[in-house]
Amino acid sequence: MTPPAHVAIIMDGNGRWAKARGLPRLAGHKAGVEALRKTVRAASAQGIRWLTVYAFSSENWSRPKSEVSDLMGLLKLFIRRDLAELHQNGVRVRIVGDRVGLKPDIAALLDEAETLTAGNVAINLVIAFNYGSRDEIVRAVRKIAEQAVAGQIAPNEISAETFAAALDTSDIPDPDLVIRTSGEMRLSNFLLWQAAYSEFVFMPCYWPDFTSEHLAEALEQFAARERRFGGLAARGVAS
DSSP: OOOOSEEEEEOOOHHHHHHHTTOOHHHHHHHHHHHHHHHHHHHHHTTOSEEEEEEEETTGGGSOHHHHHHHHHHHHHHHHHHHHHHHHTTEEEEEESOOTTOOHHHHHHHHHHHHHTTTOOSEEEEEEEEEOHHHHHHHHHHHHHHHHHTTSSOGGGOOHHHHHHTSTTTTSOOOSEEEEOTTOOOOSSSSTTTTTTOEEEEOSSOGGGOOHHHHHHHHHHHHTOOOOTTSSSOOOOOO
16 A cells, blocks of 8 residues: 555644543643654654644634643643654654744744754654644735735736745645544644645544554545546556
8 A cells, every 4th residue: 555645634632532531631732742753653654755733723822821831831842852853763844834923932943843854854744833724825825916016926927836836835745635533524724725635534533542553544544545636537646
């Protein structure tokens, strides 16, 4: 079975996992970080080249301040504790999302993760942080509009390729497979442009319970699909 080149995951259900166990939401987020560690290793073992995870959306800032603070603390802990191991295992870390206005310590950690791992080639771990697809699209439109005003591009020269090049994911292949945990069946403002022809697998388990076996199950479902990309004949997975 040829694995998809790019798998994207909406890691959903941390809070409900904790509530079902009578634990604070922070416990669910901590368990979710552990699930992420295991999934990065499992994805690499499966031969997946790109793994994108929805870590923190631009809408998540509206959550209670205490929870946002906890999530920022977990991000710092993940990078400080796990970055060396990721680097040692050949993981290249990429960040997508709006970095304007981020606190300096958070922005510095994101930059450090990308800089340290820039030369790694085993697997690309793309972390969507302060990311919302509609926000990304608006920023891309603004960028192209500024180029048009400056006379760098004519309106009739704007194409799907031009637009894609202005997105945060300009040099990242579109996801072949999008997985969402917790049983919810929606994209929640995640990779709306990029997922136009992605396959979707919705898993009933909460994210902290997601294992390598769940990933293998999702990959099996993907392998059974015929991808036509709007045409009549099935097309293979790009490497």
